[in-house]
Amino acid sequence: MxxxxxxxxxxxxxxxxxxxxxxxxxxxxxxxxxxxxxxxPPARRPLKPSAYRLQPLTGYGAPSAAPRRTPVRSEPILRMPARGRTMMLTFDDGPDPRFTPDILDTLARYDVRATFFVCGEMADYNRDLLSRMADEGHVVGNHTWSHPLLTRLDRRGIRSEMERTSEVVEQAYGEPPRWFRAPYGAWNRAAFQLGAELGMEPLAWTVDTLDWTTPGTRTIVERVEDGAAPGVVVLSHDAGGDRSQSVRALRSYLPGLLDSGYHLTVPRRHYV
Structure with missing residues (x-):
């Protein structure tokens, strides 16, 4: 019961x-x-606090290494390491709407890349040409704002010349310049130090065409052809005066260099 x-x-x-x-x-x-x-779905067991801390926040894999600082050199780079018949063409003082487009047209015709060291005051008025350089794969370097003799400026003056130009290049080209060339090839310790602080390497040249003296188209062509060699950096100009000889000379020696087996390229850095 x-x-x-x-x-x-x-x-x-x-x-x-x-x-x-x-x-x-x-x-x-x-x-x-x-x-x-x-x-x-089965119920998930809550993670322990230590397990939460092991979860990646922004992605998977090891974090990327921090970028290396640009070294401070005591002299500019005169030529670039090269394998085989490799050269570089560089043009200073522009961009100039009277001559730079013709140079770009010739380079595009032969699918060649070059390096343009621009002056800020010229670049500021011709930003469309910097944009074209970026679109066509050319490298744009810093050649100061007003092309002064740096050895006569104090550090503040040198920094201003560099910084103003870098700002214009970054705005029009899409990234700041990584290469710097002193006007007249007049380098000093302050230029090397300040250039490195702005992330730029100093690049000079091996072959000077002296085209700024307007020696004649044939003479410019001969200087390039006679100086051609692996790793050579050729200096020409696309502004700063009448550069019609430089334009015609490029049309003449560029196909000849390519027919001789030379590869025309741009400077590259092995770190960022």
Whole structure:
């Protein structure tokens, strides 16, 4: 005979089994066996605090190395390491809308890249030409703002000349210049130090065409052809005066260099 207390205990046990969905079922031998969980995604176990700290925040893999600082040199780079018959063509003082487009047209015709060391005051008025240089794969370097003799300026003056030009180049070209050339080839310790602080390497030249003296188209061509050699850096001009001889000379010697097996390229840095 069931007492009231036993009836209450039996009811409570039955209600508990219904609520949990019967986690076990009885077997004939009186033992219990597990029952498959209800349909749906399994519940995830919460991570421990230490496990949360192991989760990457911005991606996977090891963090990228910090960029190396630009070295401070005591002299400019005169030629570039090269494998085989590789040369570089560089043009100073522009861009000039009278001559630079013709030079760019010739380079594009032969699918050749060059380096243009621009003056800030010229670049500021001809930003479209810097944009074209970027679109066509040329390198743009810093040639100061107004082409002064740096050895006559103090550090503040040199920095201003460099910084103003770098700002214009970055705005029109899309990135700041990584190469610098001192006007007249007049380098000093301050120029090397300040250039490095702005992330620029000093690049000079190996072959000077002296085209700024307007010696004649044939003479410019001969100077380039006679000086051609692996790693050579050729200096010409696309501004600063009448550069029509330079334009015609490029049209003459460029196909000749290519026919001789030379590869015309741009300077590259092995770090950023």
């Amino acid at each position: 069931l007492t009231r207390r036993r009836v209450l205990f039996a009811g409570a046990a039955a209600a508990g089994a219904a609520t949990t969905g019967a986690l076990v079922t009885g077997r004939g031998d009186g033992s219990a066996r597990p029952v498959a969980p209800a349909p749906g």
